[in-house]
Amino acid sequence: MLEVEIKAEVRIKEMEKKISDLGARFIKKELQEDTYFRHPCRDFKAEDEALRVRMVRGKYFLTYKGERQDPETKTRLEIETKVGGAILDILKVLGFSEVRKILKERDTYGWGRLKIYLDRVEGLGEFLEVEGKVWEDKEKIFGLLERLGIPGERLIRKSYLEMLEEG
Amino acid sequence: MLEVEIKAEVRIKEMEKKISDLGARFIKKELQEDTYFRHPCRDFKAEDEALRVRMVRGKYFLTYKGERQDPETKTRLEIETKVGGAILDILKVLGFSEVRKILKERDTYGWGRLKIYLDRVEGLGEFLEVEGKVWEDKEKIFGLLERLGIPGERLIRKSYLEMLEEG
Numbered sequence: 001m002l003e004v005e006i007k008a009e010v011r012i013k014e015m016e017k018k019i020s021d022l023g024a025r026f027i028k029k030e031l032q033e034d035t036y037f038r039h040p041c042r043d044f045k046a047e048d049e050a051l052r053v054r055m056v057r058g059k060y061f062l063t064y065k066g067e068r069q070d071p072e073t074k075t076r077l078e079i080e081t082k083v084g085g086a087i088l089d090i091l092k093v094l095g096f097s098e099v100r101k102i103l104k105e106r107d108t109y110g111w112g113r114l115k116i117y118l119d120r121v122e123g124l125g126e127f128l129e130v131e132g133k134v135w136e137d138k139e140k141i142f143g144l145l146e147r148l149g150i151p152g153e154r155l156i157r158k159s160y161l162e163m164l165e166e167g
Numbered sequence: 168m169l170e171v172e173i174k175a176e177v178r179i180k181e182m183e184k185k186i187s188d189l190g191a192r193f194i195k196k197e198l199q200e201d202t203y204f205r206h207p208c209r210d211f212k213a214e215d216e217a218l219r220v221r222m223v224r225g226k227y228f229l230t231y232k233g234e235r236q237d238p239e240t241k242t243r244l245e246i247e248t249k250v251g252g253a254i255l256d257i258l259k260v261l262g263f264s265e266v267r268k269i270l271k272e273r274d275t276y277g278w279g280r281l282k283i284y285l286d287r288v289e290g291l292g293e294f295l296e297v298e299g300k301v302w303e304d305k306e307k308i309f310g311l312l313e314r315l316g317i318p319g320e321r322l323i324r325k326s327y328l329e330m331l332e333e334g
Contacts, residue, residue, distance in 0.1 A: 064256075083249070093233065093244075093246065
């Protein structure tokens with residue numbers, strides 16, 4: 001499963017108006033608690049990989065993210081499955097150690113087959129992410145960015161984890 | 168979560184009658200497909216650990232088993248969580264490789280707070296397992312074995328995986 005994705009720092013108030021003007025449909029507001037892990041014997045950072053457990057409304061998801069595949073976007077392989085909370089104990093006994101927790105409030109919108117996220121990330125700021133599921137979505141995503149008035153040079157290829165680790 | 172457990176090779180037809188005479192209640196019959204994995208950088212066999220994905224009726228469970236804690240039984244720490252089928256892909260990209268698949272038909276009975284399993288294991292034979300969740304169940308389990316006419320010397324501490332790997 002490919003995750004074709006871009007990210008930019010924005011002012012959410014301003015974006016909400018623009019997104020609404022585009023006719024995007026509001027889907028949901030969620031508080032997401034993400035926990036990122038170190039591999040017991042592989043350098044995820046050097047290999048540009050990530051392993052995350054997301055908790056949202058008492059539900060848990062385990063997600064693997066592969067290396068970024070594109071110089072312009074943060075497109076990467078993503079594999080996700082629903083899990084129970086005991087996954088945290090299983091990861092621990094298997095030698096995966098916690099790198100960091102990231103807390104964010106995410107508003108999700110749909111625009112055609114794209115997802116638009118407005119994220120308030122604790123300790124980091126406000127961001128927009130746009131996500132598609134196939135390479136062909138890349139063009140649509142850049143078209144959307146133009147309509148939102150976000151120039152290409154404002155795009156961020158880094159993950160929230162990397163931004164927080166560097167901050 | 169502790170798994171206090173014993174196992175013995177039996178004739179299922181004979182055991183069914185004895186279990187029924189005891190008043191144990193039949194709970195379910197399931198076909199279980201278990202896949203066992205190697206850790207990317209730890210010797211599970213040397214450490215007496217195991218990681219398994221069980222598929223049963225299209226549902227998946229991820230289970231970690233710690234080292235055996237008792238010379239008489241196969242009692243060990245067990246952590247389990249429900250997962251989706253994509254866990255197999257996630258384990259693979261994380262470097263966990265498949266050791267073996269084990270197919271068995273399991274009939275589950277309840278007797279007090281103990282579980283009794285009658286297992287037909289492909290390529291291995293017919294077995295009875297009795298499982299409790301706390302150390303105090305050990306005495307109950309040995310009492311049950313006596314009533315089923317299974318002497319202590321017939322107990323097997325090996326897992327199905329070990330038995331199949333050695334066969």
